[in-house]
């Protein structure tokens with residue numbers, strides 16, 4: 001039995017605008033999403049802002065009713081077996097909301113322990129363990145008001161784990177956290193699967209998905225456009241090599257010309273200050289460096305390098321719909 | 323059962339902690355009630371009638387409770403929505419009612435604090451010494467009035483889960499409540515058509531009980547009705563809570579966005 005199973009999930013929102021002549025508009029946020037997550041798997045839902053990641057998660061955690069389609073968590077239907085689902089899942093979202101500012105970390109955890117039905121005699125030990133896990137031991141008596149973003153996020157994770165859920169939903173947990181904090185957070189998330197938890201992580205950072213996830217589904221405009229291991233996505237989409245050329249003042253004509261070369265799949269230009277970096281995705285076998293440099297003509301060229309395609313290359317190609 | 327009581331007690335205690343951490347807000351909570359009490363007492367003092375002043379003195383004390391609690395209860399869920407905790411609370415396996423009741427009881431504690439603060443204010447500023455025939459019955463009546471008002475707050479709070487603007491309901495109820503509950507104007511002075519509305523508010527009965535306890539009468543009859551009406555609100559609210567949470571899940575009105 002899969003830990004999480006979504007079959008043709010759909011959700012639309014009705015939005016109103018205008019005060020006097022109210023116009024209604026239906027927005028289809030999720031358009032038939034199907035996937036399944038095996039127990040113990042760390043599954044990533046990767047997509048740009050507004051792709052429908054949060055909406056999908058909220059249907060799975062019973063906060064939103066699907067417009068159509070079905071979903072099950074550990075075999076329990078998210079519409080009919082609400083209590084059973086809620087008992088077994090943890091939910092953590094990114095950002096610094098979702099905590100009682102005026103209470104200490106300890107009191108926040110005590111409050112949610114009561115709401116999540118953690119047995120009284122286990123609470124103390126459980127909270128202690130979780131504070132240790134997220135590295136907040138020693139700061140637990142301070143009010144959350146004074147916490148940094150990273151600390152809040154880690155407290156959030158501790159909160160989501162209080163009742164020892166089997167499936168954990170993490171919605172962009174690293175949003176707004178500095179790089180060091182984000183790395184610590186990734187270590188914490190990685191440790192969850194080591195404990196046998198099933199994790200559904202949404203993110204719009206490909207490196208995060210690449211580093212953490214066993215399997216990824218890329219979602220764009222409410223539809224899943226690709227699914228597989230990070231390795232498969234890299235191969236399946238890019239499947240070749242990326243040639244990076246630093247240039248100073250490359251012309252559009254040159255870019256078009258390079259795009260027409262045999263063996264070239266796509267060409268992108270990334271502005272980096274005064275530099276324009278050409279990103280040429282090509283077949284692994286194609287020997288195109290010389291031809292590309294020839295097409296650039298008189299344009300001054302800096303560093304030239306070829307590399308393996310990263311998940312980011314694959315992702316950019318997927319979500320830009322090429 | 324002990325587990326349930328423990329849960330309610332801890333939630334009550336932590337919510338009270340949230341409500342009382344700020345000394346500034348503590349002062350603000352009684353500021354408006356005290357101003358309204360002052361205005362009312364000034365008006366009554368002009369008449370120079372000791373009985374009337376006693377009547378008003380008791381009324382304004384409970385009026386403070388109404389103001390402190392009713393309005394806050396309506397904005398309660400808006401606050402949770404803003405803090406982002408509403409979704410977490412709804413997603414918890416504990417029923418919504420069980421979560422709201424301790425919050426409302428914590429608020430009624432603030433309401434009772436308002437009653438005490440107003441009585442001290444009356445004593446110090448106006449030199450009104452309230453004549454209380456039976457302190458035990460008086461305190462019991464105040465306590466039960468506070469608790470039943472919490473249940474009305476629970477009812478108001480529940481509607482806010484579905485309707486983002488429901489907090490304004492509390493503000494809208496504040497002033498009519500002053501009239502309808504007979505705090506400073508006897509019900510008999512109001513038109514007959516409004517009496518059923520007054521009777522449907524437990525605070526009206528609580529106020530009667532408090533006056534009886536103060537004047538040496540028996541508050542029990544009024545208290546019984548007060549509790550019964552309060553319980554009706556609680557039952558209605560917990561039913562409505564289930565319906566409205568489902569509706570909020572359908573209409574996506576739990577989150578701020």
Ligand SMILES: Nc1ncnc2c1ncn2[C@@H]1O[C@H](COP(=O)(O)OP(=O)(O)O)[C@@H](O)[C@H]1O
Nearest residue numbers: 013015029048049050051052053054055574579
């Ligand atoms: N409560 C809502 N009311 C109306 N539209 C919404 C609501 N929630 C989300 N949407 C819309 O649904 C789409 C998907 O949003 P969301 O699931 O939050 O995306 P993501 O989490 O991937 O950034 C967006 O276009 C968003 O504007």
Ligand SMILES: [Mg+2]
Nearest residue numbers: 053054171172
């Ligand atoms: Mg989102």
